Amino acid sequence: MASRLILRIQERFARLTSSEKKLANIFFENQTLIETHTATELAALAGVSKATTARFFRTLGYTDFDEVRLQAREERNRREPYVQSEPVKGVGSLSHTLSEHLELELRNLSRTFEEIRSDLLPEIARTLKSAPRIWFLGFGDEYGIARLGRSLFTRLRHGVHQIEATGEDWASELSMTGPRDVLILLSFSPRPRLLSVLLAYARTTRMRIITITDHRYAPQAQRFSDHVLSCHVANYDILPTHATMLSMLRLIALAYLGQNAEAVSRRIATLEAINEELDLSE
Amino acid sequence: MASRLILRIQERFARLTSSEKKLANIFFENQTLIETHTATELAALAGVSKATTARFFRTLGYTDFDEVRLQAREERNRREPYVQSEPVKGVGSLSHTLSEHLELELRNLSRTFEEIRSDLLPEIARTLKSAPRIWFLGFGDEYGIARLGRSLFTRLRHGVHQIEATGEDWASELSMTGPRDVLILLSFSPRPRLLSVLLAYARTTRMRIITITDHRYAPQAQRFSDHVLSCHVANYDILPTHATMLSMLRLIALAYLGQNAEAVSRRIATLEAINEELDLSE
């Protein structure tokens, strides 16, 4: 990300010298090169000297190349999540939207799973096993996912709940939590202010917290969580997708199942017996 | 992009030393750091020495840090977003489960989207646009997905609800539906007997029904639905995954957005104004 640099170059492009234009075109083609390459490499790519490259940044108002690079890093770190990164397309190009959508989902799933440490899941499964109760918490979009998580995990074990505070009655819900319980927090942006308060309470209760979140929130989540699982999200426009978060939940469930196959088996048999007795399904 | 490095680290994570794990965690958090930062900076971020960092890459099989960086650059330039080019080598049965799980998710997503008729989505978007109200319905696991669907679509337009019949008060909920309303049914197995009763009522009301379901139920859904979208599901054991269903929902939302960009834009602005006024988010 080097938007500010790009804008600065654009506003004086007409006045650039021949060599400067060579450099500018390199950045226009791929602005991430600012972060990934040295000034010496950029000069070579543009076919100009190191001296010219250094001067170019000076004429743009920067102290030195390091300032340019730092700015680009800051832009990347501070990227606004609700930027409309997906231009609205007309009806005519919908098949294009379809393949883009699929590609995005596949990429995010792949990248999310590439980043999982192999020892983390058994660890999480052990944590879950040792918990007297498991609590799911999610706000906004994630409320529905938390509901599904609760649904899945009740198949695996006893004592699985969702904190939902019907009618904003948080105290009643929290009064049922205890030490060593596990809180599974599902959280993408935006987050309510209430979350901090709930987390503080959870920590005081000595609950253990497993957070499934996006990469930007992960460092913060690390501070209050025992485990953090980061997901790549499709994008941060008005229509985020939770496929990765959902897939991650299932993976945790699989890890738990892997360590507790017998107990889970017994529980499923029990659930099936109950369903038969109720006789409410087709 | 540094997928190969990440995978290499993952396969020997359990055997890493304390300092090496510090480094590994840095890369897991943000693998693009490999490209954007110097080895010296990475060492500082991890809180280890330059020497340890250099040795870490040597133990992973690289000649030096430059080789690591070049590999990462090559991966970026040649990006295969969703092909797992190197299977995770065995740390135990769980990493096997992990790659199997990912494989399954990717396959189901791909196959589901390959099968979508290209004219169906614009048609569905038009149906949704013409509906006075949109109702989401899901049971069991799908209840949470329905909730998320409602959450997403309320961003796009007015008049979006979830039929949930708090306290089994179905009659009250259904009394609010009307002709030309759209019912979005999200349904995997098992299905409650109640569903047939509700569907019969919906047909009598002259609601139009869009069903997202699995391939086995699709023929039956065709009988009462205006549109049917079939999903490949991970499997039909105790831990089904809804990633495809969720992704399909998002796709419909994108299709709607594509046809109604201006109206959606205005609505988003309104929602943002409301959020600002409420000031409940971080």
Next chain:
DNA sequence: ATGATTATGAAACTACAGTTTCATAAGTCA
């Protein structure tokens, strides 16, 4: 065409990235 100004790149210079060596701390084993 000439003189002045600007732009460029090679070379000099300074700072530091990355690798290797060496001393010592930490961990393991009998």
Next chain:
DNA sequence: TGACTTATGAAACTGTAGTTTCATAATCAT
């Protein structure tokens, strides 16, 4: 506990990134 092995980081060393200087080429104005 002592001996041995492994891991770590400070320091030494080599190579080079980035900045500045200087000589010359290119451009502009008269």
